[in-house]
Amino acid sequence: MPNLAPPIATIDMAKAYKARVLAQCQETFEPIMALYLTDALTPKTLQNVKIVKLYPSGVTTGAESGVTDLSRYDRLFGAMQDMGAILSAHGETNGEALKRETEFAKVYESLSKKYPRLKIVMEHIGAAALADLLDKRENLYATITLHHLLYTLDDLLGGKLNPHLFCKPILKSAADRAALRELAFSAHPKVSFGSDSAPHAKAAKEGASAAAGIFSAPVLLPALAELFEAHSALGSLQAFVSDNAQIVYDIKLPQKTITLVNKPMVVPREIGNVVPMKAGETIGWSIV
Amino acid sequence: MPNLAPPIATIDMAKAYKARVLAQCQETFEPIMALYLTDALTPKTLQNVKIVKLYPSGVTTGAESGVTDLSRYDRLFGAMQDMGAILSAHGETNGEALKRETEFAKVYESLSKKYPRLKIVMEHIGAAALADLLDKRENLYATITLHHLLYTLDDLLGGKLNPHLFCKPILKSAADRAALRELAFSAHPKVSFGSDSAPHAKAAKEGASAAAGIFSAPVLLPALAELFEAHSALGSLQAFVSDNAQIVYDIKLPQKTITLVNKPMVVPREIGNVVPMKAGETIGWSIV
Numbered sequence: 001m002p003n004l005a006p007p008i009a010t011i012d013m014a015k016a017y018k019a020r021v022l023a024q025c026q027e028t029f030e031p032i033m034a035l036y037l038t039d040a041l042t043p044k045t046l047q048n049v050k051i052v053k054l055y056p057s058g059v060t061t062g063a064e065s066g067v068t069d070l071s072r073y074d075r076l077f078g079a080m081q082d083m084g085a086i087l088s089a090h091g092e093t094n095g096e097a098l099k100r101e102t103e104f105a106k107v108y109e110s111l112s113k114k115y116p117r118l119k120i121v122m123e124h125i126g127a128a129a130l131a132d133l134l135d136k137r138e139n140l141y142a143t144i145t146l147h148h149l150l151y152t153l154d155d156l157l158g159g160k161l162n163p164h165l166f167c168k169p170i171l172k173s174a175a176d177r178a179a180l181r182e183l184a185f186s187a188h189p190k191v192s193f194g195s196d197s198a199p200h201a202k203a204a205k206e207g208a209s210a211a212a213g214i215f216s217a218p219v220l221l222p223a224l225a226e227l228f229e230a231h232s233a234l235g236s237l238q239a240f241v242s243d244n245a246q247i248v249y250d251i252k253l254p255q256k257t258i259t260l261v262n263k264p265m266v267v268p269r270e271i272g273n274v275v276p277m278k279a280g281e282t283i284g285w286s287i288v
Numbered sequence: 289m290p291n292l293a294p295p296i297a298t299i300d301m302a303k304a305y306k307a308r309v310l311a312q313c314q315e316t317f318e319p320i321m322a323l324y325l326t327d328a329l330t331p332k333t334l335q336n337v338k339i340v341k342l343y344p345s346g347v348t349t350g351a352e353s354g355v356t357d358l359s360r361y362d363r364l365f366g367a368m369q370d371m372g373a374i375l376s377a378h379g380e381t382n383g384e385a386l387k388r389e390t391e392f393a394k395v396y397e398s399l400s401k402k403y404p405r406l407k408i409v410m411e412h413i414g415a416a417a418l419a420d421l422l423d424k425r426e427n428l429y430a431t432i433t434l435h436h437l438l439y440t441l442d443d444l445l446g447g448k449l450n451p452h453l454f455c456k457p458i459l460k461s462a463a464d465r466a467a468l469r470e471l472a473f474s475a476h477p478k479v480s481f482g483s484d485s486a487p488h489a490k491a492a493k494e495g496a497s498a499a500a501g502i503f504s505a506p507v508l509l510p511a512l513a514e515l516f517e518a519h520s521a522l523g524s525l526q527a528f529v530s531d532n533a534q535i536v537y538d539i540k541l542p543q544k545t546i547t548l549v550n551k552p553m554v555v556p557r558e559i560g561n562v563v564p565m566k567a568g569e570t571i572g573w574s575i576v
Contacts, residue, residue, distance in 0.1 A: 096461060097446040098386075157445075158385040161454040161498035170445060173384055206494055208563065210449035275496065 003062030043079035081118035128179035143194030187236035192245035291350030331367035369406035416467035431482030475524035480533035
């Protein structure tokens with residue numbers, strides 16, 4: 001995710017960011033870098049990094065430097081489809097929070113028609129209107145987060161308010177979630193898992209002005225296994241979390257095995273100064 | 289508001305509650321008491337307190353003792369319409385948060401038809417669907433809060449998350465707010481102001497599980513004056529905040545004058561341990 005402050009907008013910045021990520025890794029890990037779409041990008045830049053992330057201006061954390069006028073990237077998008085680069089997008093307008101994704105469907109459709117050979121990934125979709133585009137437009141793909149599969153707006157605000165479930169795109173209705181679940185549980189070949197995990201400090205989540213983002217990284221695979229099992233969809237899990245993404249993003253990585261077992265995991269209440277998703281809860285699965 | 293813990297469900301409890309309110313008052317103040325609708329209520333009780341507040345079970349703070357089956361109050365509602373008592377309601381279902389009021393419109397319509405002489409006040413409405421009922425059903429009335437006139441769901445969660453704007457019924461869309469504003473700014477005769485101010489401690493609003501309710505009491509009249517002035521509706525303010533309610537609830541109170549002047553008021557960041565609405569902001573009007 002290149003929406004850091006400042007945005008990861010050049011190859012040098014991406015290299016430095018990758019080095020920072022690797023410095024935190026105890027195990028073999030190959031981060032796939034993406035560049036923030038700004039005027040700094042040229043077709044030449046994309047020889048080295050082939051994923052470009054589009055943030056419409058102002059729609060999420062770190063989107064202050066985002067795009068206000070898509071038409072200025074006509075030439076870049078044209079070059080991207082010729083070289084097989086991928087456009088990933090945080091697809092929201094600046095409209096009312098609950099309508100932002102549905103309103104952006106028009107933009108996705110129009111981009112997909114204008115650049116029919118450009119692979120466009122609708123990242124972390126939360127709305128049924130975007131799910132519906134997958135079978136309508138051949139060059140549109142999607143990722144889905146754990147939190148949009150698990151929760152709805154009512155988990156955020158239907159009873160008491162839970163700031164730890166505040167994220168962008170905002171959680172939506174049960175009908176929206178059902179559309180996403182159908183894609184995930186059937187391992188729709190154009191859909192893969194995207195965590196969108198965001199470790200904001202507890203103080204930044206529980207104050208009078210809480211940051212958007214959910215720290216799901218510590219529970220991702222066990223919670224996915226529990227959810228897929230509950231919906232008799234364990235057979236789709238491998239494709240959803242791994243195989244589909246390698247095909248969609250056209251990446252080849254060294255083989256690595258993660259084993260999940262049906263053994264309870266208690267989620268810590270805090271990790272460092274961050275409250276993880278499902279803090280204090282027990283998940284039925286663990287990583288061996 | 290009788291949704292205390294325990295609920296104010298008997299005349300004795302209402303008397304004790306009134307005494308507690310008066311003990312806090314420096315000036316002349318005549319609180320109009322309402323009783324929480326439970327099985328403890330009988331037509332005889334209503335000789336003394338003529339407003340009954342209906343909380344559907346579980347829909348808001350203090351609604352744990354609320355109603356699960358309206359039909360058991362057939363006899364009571366029949367007696368109420370004969371004696372001119374008023375049924376006030378927190379009109380929400382247990383459905384999805386954003387649909388709860390709209391779904392409850394059916395209940396209001398059906399109650400208003402079954403007891404056509406019973407005055408039913410739809411308290412603190414936030415949805416256009418309820419506003420629409422006023423001109424459709426003669427015996428339906430409404431109150432509107434300051435916060436539902438000022439804010440929409442996007443003020444709560446469209447940018448960062450602001451727990452101090454978390455309330456039930458939840459803030460809704462700009463279209464819903466527009467319907468409410470039309471009623472208030474035109475001083476619709478069936479509509480009056482209801483503050484629904486709820487002074488939850490700061491810690492209860494900014495934690496991992498925040499209580500619903502907005503502490504608007506300290507700013508109500510100045511903020512209303514500012515809002516009505518901005519919409520060239522100052523001429524409707526007196527009817528909205530005072531005259532209409534006296535007619536709707538059929539109450540006569542000693543004359544009292546509050547004077548508002550066009551002079552800035554800075555809202556404290558905290559009052560006691562409570563964060564008021566518009567904390568730290570400046571409002572263009574003050575009470576003399």
